[in-house]
Amino acid sequence: MRGHGFLLANYVPGHSLIHRAPLALKFLLVFGCGLASFIVVDWRVSLAVLAGLCGLFLLTGAGLKKLWAAIRPLAAVLVVIGVFQWWMLGAPTAARIVLNILVCVVAASLLTATTPVQRLLDGVVRAAGPFKRFGADPERFALTIAIMLRSIPYIAGTFADVRDSARARGLERNPRALILPVFITSVAFARQTGEALAARGLGDAED
Amino acid sequence: MPAVIFDRVRVAVETDSAPELKVLLDAISLELTEQRIGVIGANGSGKSTVLRLVNGLVQPTEGRVTVDGADTVRDVRTVRRNVGFVFTDPLSQLVMPTGREDVELSLRRFVRNGKERRQAAEGALDRLGLLELADQSIYELSGGERQLMALAAVLAVNPSVLVLDEPSTLLDLRNRELLRRTLAGLDQQIIMSTHDLELALEMDRVLVIEKGEVVFDGGAAPAVDHYRMLCRDGLPAGKPR
Numbered sequence: 001m002r003g004h005g006f007l008l009a010n011y012v013p014g015h016s017l018i019h020r021a022p023l024a025l026k027f028l029l030v031f032g033c034g035l036a037s038f039i040v041v042d043w044r045v046s047l048a049v050l051a052g053l054c055g056l057f058l059l060t061g062a063g064l065k066k067l068w069a070a071i072r073p074l075a076a077v078l079v080v081i082g083v084f085q086w087w088m089l090g091a092p093t094a095a096r097i098v099l100n101i102l103v104c105v106v107a108a109s110l111l112t113a114t115t116p117v118q119r120l121l122d123g124v125v126r127a128a129g130p131f132k133r134f135g136a137d138p139e140r141f142a143l144t145i146a147i148m149l150r151s152i153p154y155i156a157g158t159f160a161d162v163r164d165s166a167r168a169r170g171l172e173r174n175p176r177a178l179i180l181p182v183f184i185t186s187v188a189f190a191r192q193t194g195e196a197l198a199a200r201g202l203g204d205a206e207d
Numbered sequence: 208m209p210a211v212i213f214d215r216v217r218v219a220v221e222t223d224s225a226p227e228l229k230v231l232l233d234a235i236s237l238e239l240t241e242q243r244i245g246v247i248g249a250n251g252s253g254k255s256t257v258l259r260l261v262n263g264l265v266q267p268t269e270g271r272v273t274v275d276g277a278d279t280v281r282d283v284r285t286v287r288r289n290v291g292f293v294f295t296d297p298l299s300q301l302v303m304p305t306g307r308e309d310v311e312l313s314l315r316r317f318v319r320n321g322k323e324r325r326q327a328a329e330g331a332l333d334r335l336g337l338l339e340l341a342d343q344s345i346y347e348l349s350g351g352e353r354q355l356m357a358l359a360a361v362l363a364v365n366p367s368v369l370v371l372d373e374p375s376t377l378l379d380l381r382n383r384e385l386l387r388r389t390l391a392g393l394d395q396q397i398i399m400s401t402h403d404l405e406l407a408l409e410m411d412r413v414l415v416i417e418k419g420e421v422v423f424d425g426g427a428a429p430a431v432d433h434y435r436m437l438c439r440d441g442l443p444a445g446k447p448r
Contacts, residue, residue, distance in 0.1 A: 010304055010305075010344065011304075011305075013342070116308070117303055117304065117305075117308045118308055118311045118312075118315075118321065118324070118325075119321065121312075121315075122321055139315065139316070142315075146302060146303060146312065147302060149304070150302050150303065150304065153304075189299070192294075192296075192299035193299065193302065195264060195294075195299075196294060196299055196300040196302070197302065198264060198287075199262050199264055199287065199292035199294075199300075200287070200291075200292070200313060200360075200361070201284060201287040201288060201316070202302075202312065202313075202315075202316075
């Protein structure tokens with residue numbers, strides 16, 4: 001199982017300025033980048049923002065390899081999106097869309113590479129605190145985020161395994177041989193995870 | 208030791224292949240008070256169902272299961288606080304990217320302060336000699352290390368009963384020995400299913416399960432002998448070709 005292909009960068013211990021920055025600021029940066037991807041219409045601005053974020057990422061000491069590892073799983077999808085948009089809407093729009101997606105991924109990776117998951121979850125719990133009065137359980141919010149972070153690499157790893165076994169049987173061009181096993185494995189994984197969480201009493205309503 | 212009591216427990220489930228319910232366990236009554244209890248039997252005999260009943264993951268169709276007086280259906284949250292469960296495959300159990308984070312996740316409900324939680328997690332990892340591996344990705348750990356990490360995450364909240372479902376099945380000999388030594392040093396009541404008969408021989412009491420019934424309940428050595436006999440009797444006659 002090659003489930004270690006993580007979409008976002010894992011936490012890298014360090015003492016950089018970004019490591020020490022308040023969590024709220026880093027959340028704001030990710031939120032801001034997400035928002036900007038809808039607003040920015042000039043690909044050159046997107047490129048400048050991306051360059052700035054990559055610079056910040058390298059300042060954390062996480063390294064180029066980690067940055068590439070965060071982007072690599074998306075490379076094929078970005079090429080497809082880029083070519084399609086170029087054909088439909090022209091090169092500048094295609095470049096803007098691809099660059100804006102990269103901006104969001106690098107910003108999110110900057111957050112996850114410099115913040116331990118538990119601190120991230122504590123932040124989510126605090127942010128979801130006001131919703132308690134409406135019956136929401138902030139710990140469940142945090143657990144959902146944790147499971148999401150865990151599930152993405154698992155499913156990506158499953159896809160890689162299934163692709164290899166399909167290739168070994170000469171079925172790499174058969175979409176059913178790729179999609180169906182990934183789907184079944186993902187459902188089984190969801191059930192196992194649910195059972196493991198229940199066994200640990202995680203996800204129960206607050207006392 | 209806490210008492211785990213099965214009172215005429217029957218578990219039956221619906222299946223697609225037959226109109227009637229399939230009986231997984233049939234009218235089992237047990238009082239488990241020993242510190243180390245083994246559950247052995249063939250695949251599909253009902254071992255996992257017995258274990259899952261203890262944690263409330265499976266509910267009895269008839270009868271009841273209690274752990275220290277707490278009913279596994281009515282008081283399931285109390286039960287789960289007291290009963291830790293370790294699965295065969297630690298990858299389905301470890302939710303977080305690293306062992307440290309997973310142990311901290313276990314502690315979240317009990318220790319609200321982040322700094323105290325980190326310290327408690329370090330203590331839990333240190334007790335099993337896992338501190339050096341705490342920040343490694345769970346995918347970079349060996350099978351045995353992963354299983355111990357899953358065990359650390361369960362033990363961090365100090366359950367009084369530890370249930371393990373075939374914990375050594377995916378481990379090589381070295382890792383199995385590592386797990387065996389770790390389990391030998393624990394104070395908790397242990398209820399464990401296993402195909403590892405050497406491990407079963409170290410238990411205080413062993414149940415042999417066959418087709419949803421407890422067909423032997425007693426000391427480890429006679430239980431293992433009984434199971435071996437059952438396996439021999441179940442083989443097809445004649446020499447293998």
